[in-house]
Amino acid sequence: MSTMPPCGVLTPKDFKSELRPIWCPGCGDFSVLQAVYRALAAVNRPPHEIAFVSGIGCSSRIPGYTTAYGFNSVHGRALPIAQGIKIARPELLVLAAGGDGDGFSIGGGHVAHAIRRNVDIAYIVMDNQIYGLTKGQLSPTSPRGAKTCTSRLGSLEDPVNPLLYVLGYGCHFVAQGTPADMAGLTAMIEEAIRFPGFALVNIQSPCVTYGEEEQQIKAHRAKMTTLESLGHDSADRIRAMDLAQHYGTELYTGIFYRNPDPPPSYDSLVLARQEEMMAKAAPRERILEVFLQK
Amino acid sequence: MAIDFSRLSLKDALDLAVLIEQEAEERYLEFADQMTAHHTPDAEKFFRFMAVNEEKHGSELAVRRKHLFGDAPSSVSPTMILDVEAPDYDQARAFMSPRAALMTALRSEEKAYAYFDRALPSITNADVRALFEELRGDEIHHIELVKAELAKLPPGEEPDPEAFVDEPTAQ
Numbered sequence: 146m147s148t149m150p151p152c153g154v155l156t157p158k159d160f161k162s163e164l165r166p167i168w169c170p171g172c173g174d175f176s177v178l179q180a181v182y183r184a185l186a187a188v189n190r191p192p193h194e195i196a197f198v199s200g201i202g203c204s205s206r207i208p209g210y211t212t213a214y215g216f217n218s219v220h221g222r223a224l225p226i227a228q229g230i231k232i233a234r235p236e237l238l239v240l241a242a243g244g245d246g247d248g249f250s251i252g253g254g255h256v257a258h259a260i261r262r263n264v265d266i267a268y269i270v271m272d273n274q275i276y277g278l279t280k281g282q283l284s285p286t287s288p289r290g291a292k293t294c295t296s297r298l299g300s301l302e303d304p305v306n307p308l309l310y311v312l313g314y315g316c317h318f319v320a321q322g323t324p325a326d327m328a329g330l331t332a333m334i335e336e337a338i339r340f341p342g343f344a345l346v347n348i349q350s351p352c353v354t355y356g357e358e359e360q361q362i363k364a365h366r367a368k369m370t371t372l373e374s375l376g377h378d379s380a381d382r383i384r385a386m387d388l389a390q391h392y393g394t395e396l397y398t399g400i401f402y403r404n405p406d407p408p409p410s411y412d413s414l415v416l417a418r419q420e421e422m423m424a425k426a427a428p429r430e431r432i433l434e435v436f437l438q439k
Numbered sequence: 440m441a442i443d444f445s446r447l448s449l450k451d452a453l454d455l456a457v458l459i460e461q462e463a464e465e466r467y468l469e470f471a472d473q474m475t476a477h478h479t480p481d482a483e484k485f486f487r488f489m490a491v492n493e494e495k496h497g498s499e500l501a502v503r504r505k506h507l508f509g510d511a512p513s514s515v516s517p518t519m520i521l522d523v524e525a526p527d528y529d530q531a532r533a534f535m536s537p538r539a540a541l542m543t544a545l546r547s548e549e550k551a552y553a554y555f556d557r558a559l560p561s562i563t564n565a566d567v568r569a570l571f572e573e574l575r576g577d578e579i580h581h582i583e584l585v586k587a588e589l590a591k592l593p594p595g596e597e598p599d600p601e602a603f604v605d606e607p608t609a610q
Contacts (some may be wrong), residue, residue: 154515170531171475179528183518324528327521353532362529 155189157182160211167206173350173362174204174271176324181211181240181269181284188238195238198227200247203278204271204350207242221252224259228411232362235412238338239265240358244273247287250432253285259418260314260343262411272307274360281355288393291436293355305418307347308401312382317404318344319385321397325365329398349396365396372399379403381408442519444561452567454515456574459554460497463547464490466525470543475531479535481581482540489544493524496577524551524578538592545585552578 160182168174185195195213200206201220207214218226227241248256248270259266275293276282282295285305292299311319318340322330330348337344351360358364377384377399385402409417427435442455467490474483532544555575562568 160519165469165472165476167476170470170477170479170533170535171529173529175469175528183521186518331521351529353529362527 155186155191157186160185160192160213162210162212164209166210168203168356169352171353172203173273173324173348173352173369174207175215176262176270176327176330176362177204177269177350178207179211180324180327180331180334181207183331184338185211185213187331188240190238194236195225195240196230197240197242198230198233199241200243200252200279202244202247202276203273203352204242204244204273205247207269207271210359213240221247221250221255223247224252224255224266224268228259228262228264230433231264231412232415235265235348235416240267240269240338242269242271244277244284245270245274245305245307246276246284249307249310253305253310256311256378257314258328260311260316260345263317263342264341264406265341265410265412265415267334267340268336268345269337270307270347271354272347273352275351275352275355276302277352277355286393291357304393304394306389307345308392309386311345311387312386312402316345316402317342317407319347319401320345320399321347321349321392321401322433323362323365323369323396323398325362326371326398329371333400336403340403340407341413349412353388364426368412369396369398372397372401377401380405443496443560444558444567445563445568446455446563449564449566449570450504450508450511451515451532452564452570454513455520456570456602457500458515458517458520460493460500460516461550462520462522463524463526463551464493464497466522467493470526470531473531473533474535477533481537482535485540485544486539522550523554524548529540536587541585541589541592545582546587546588548578548581549597552582 166175192212196216197208197211197213198216198218199208200218200223207216208217216226221438223241223243227239230237231239243252272286274286274288276284276286277432281293283291283300286307287293287300287304289303290299308319308321318337319336320333322333324330333346337346349365351362353361372388379400379402382402389401391397417428452596467486471483471486471490473484524547526543526547530546532539554573555571555578559568559571
C-alpha cells in the first residue's frame, strides 16, 4: 500500500531527504536544490517514480538530498546510466545532474549521443567553472586567464561553451539559469522536466570557496539579463545560437531554445518498436518452429 | 505562482503569513546546521535563536488563524512564496562572524518589510490590509532589534573567512 499522499498534494518538502548537504555555506547548489524541490512538486510525480542520476563532484551529491531514487555514479557517466534507466523503465521520470567538468570534460562524449537519441531526460548541469570537490583545478568552462592551482600563471585555453555545444548537437531544449533568479530557475527546471525529450539546463551555480568574486551570485544579480527581456523567441534556434555565443561574457538566463515540434523521444520509439515486434511475434508454443526444418 | 493580493481573503493572508514564518524558520535551521558542520558556533547559536523567533511568530499567527477559521482547508501553498523572509542561501559563509550573521538577519527582515510594503497598494480587503500593515510594522520592530544587537558588538577587525579556506590543490 502506498504511503504517499495522493497526487495533487505534493509539496517541496516531500522531495527533501533527511541527509543534510555538506556543501560549503553559500554554495549555489543549495539554491539549485531548492529549485529542484519546487519543480518536482509542481510536476507532481511521487518520489518513488523518479530516478535521479549523477556523476561525481559537489553538485553530483544532489540526488542524495532528494527522496527520489538516487544513483551517484562515476565521473562523467550520469548520462549513459540515466539513458539505460529510461529505456528500461520508460514510465519513470529520469533526471541527471552533474557539474561542468563531469558533463563537458570526462562526460563530454556522452552528451552528443544523449542529445541525438533524444532520450527523455532532464539534465541539470551546475556550472561553476572549477573543479570544486577536488579543491580548485581548472575545468573545461574556466575562462581564459583563470588562475587556479593547475593554471598558476593563468589558463591558456578557451573554455568550452556548453550552450553552443548542446545547441550544435541539436538539443531540443536548452536553458540557462542562476540562483540569482530563483523563480526563473524553478520555472525552467520544471519546463525541462516536462519537456518530452532530452532537455538541458545549464545553471551558473558559483563555488564560494574556489570561485572568483565576479562569479558569485551577487555579481549575477548585477549582470544577468533575461532572454525574455531581449524579446527572444525560444523557437528560433539560430538566434539561440547567436545568443549562446556570449556565454562567459554575458549572463543570459531563460530558455534559449525549445523545439516547438519536438520529435518522438528515443525511449518512446523503443517502446513503439517493442510493441510492433511483439505483435508480429510467434506465440510461445510455436517459437521452436523457427529452428526446425520442415 | 504569483499572488493576486487584491483577491486575498483574511484566511489566505494568515495562511501565507504562517508559511512565510515557516520558510524563514526552516532556512535559519538549515543555516544553523551548516554552521555546525563548519565549526562556526557563534553564528550557529544566532541562527538557532532566529529560528526559534520565527517559529514563535508563526505559531502566534497559526493560533489566530485557528481562532478565526478553525480547520477550514488552506488554499495557499508553499510554492506561492519564495525567500520572503528566509535569508538567501548565498548569505551564509563558513566561519562567518556574529556581525555577518546579524547582517544576514537584517537583510532578511528588510526583505520581508519590502514584501508587505509592496503588497499593500494592491490589497482591497480591509482585514487583510490591517494584517499586512501589522506584519509590516512587526518587520520594522525586528529591524530595530537586529540593529540594536549589531550596535552592541565590539568594534574591531572582522575575521577574514578567506584565512580559513583550504588552499587549492593541484591533483
